Amino acid sequence: MNDLTLTGNTLTMSSREIADLVNRRHDNVKRTIDTLVQRNVIGLPQIEEVSNLGPGPLVVLEYRIGKRDSFVVVAQLSPEFTAALVDRWQQLEQSQAMAVIPDFSNPAAAARAWAEQFELQQAANQALAIAAPKAEFVDRYVEGTGLKGFRQVCKLLGANENEFRLFLVDAQVWYRLGGEWVPYAEHIAAGRFHVKTGQAGNGHNFNAAKFTPKGIEWIAGKWAAYKLQGAA
Template identity: 25%
Template sequence: MNDRNMIPCEPKIENVNTPLTMSSREIAEVCNTRHNQVIETIERLFKKGVLRESRKTLRDYFSPNGGRPTKVYDLSKLDTLKVVSGYNETLRGKIIDRWQELENASKRQSLAVDYSDPKLILGVVTHLREESAKKDMVIANLRPKVAAYKHLTRIGGSTCITDAAKALGITPRYLFSYLEKGKWIYRRKVNGRYAPYQDKIQLGYMDCRVISVRNADGFKKIAIEPRLTAKGKARLAEFFSRTSSARRAIQ
């Protein structure tokens, strides 16, 4: 066969919104035949009404090497397979393989991001703003915890409620009131002194210590002193850092 009549494969870039086609030039290249023979087959099948999807796709192809333009048809997959239906199995297999390549390339292109699309850009910007807002929310939620751990390192170990209030930056009176209302501590009916609730001890927030105190008569007696553990102080520091009403009580 004369090589001068062979047509080099025409590179094609399909838009993702355009139906996928194969040109008559490409059919000629894949099947190693003359382009004019492919055109003759296409036009004969048009006359018989066999090809129905590609009748209005005739266009001029201008070779980069110059010369007169060539008439080219762009065929749908169905029409392409009809054109090569009379070819031998090897050639039909090559066309099917080529179509598979075109379809795979089209799928990859459809997944590509078109940054010239204003709607897409708006969607990306909106997504980034939402992610930024989520990040800011996480940071805002972490700030009280960070403050709590700073207090924890400063006032490590268990301390009495009065000393804990000073370290937390609030009045002892306010802290006693908060702990009593929050059911961390309660007053014993026997002597009116504070004692920790058992559940707060089990949570590791509070502890108690046996101390010696003098009564009104000057005699020493044994008493229970409620104490805040490091974990309990961290929990309170987190709460007071987050709660605006608590911050207003800081003096």
């Protein structure tokens, strides 16, 4: 399926193909895109009506997503599939290039073509580098049961501790309470943190919040999307 389309002057991929690449339901992918648009992480996509060949309504709505925004969406959904997305874009762009070959006898056209290819490759390399810690985690830790502390997660993601701490605060993942960092209740209920209570040697009670494997996988996707947004 060649799902690359020229939308205006921009090559775009459909939300349906993104869903197929990351093995997610199409409606879940569209909800993620809506959330990222509302947070101004990605631009407002074009919407088009497409005939539905399967069960359900005769016509479904699909989003058209540009290359940069597609990396952000996949980083949010399943960063371990970033490499597959890069491969798919390369396949689609090669097919497009066969149809529109620059006039390399024209120095200006040739320079533009080489510049565009360089920028696309740089974007792909950057997305892979940002998603790599998440992919490594999926390979090594998702099946485990171990809990990880803040510094362990920073090391796993290759994140600066101060920047990552501020990111967790801004994203409303945790907050400061009585000198301790405490996750919001919704994240504890979602199984992303395990809070261990105990008593220090001076008799004071304490709470120690640890990331669960599920929580590390989740926050790694958020962190990847945040870093992609900052690099844009």
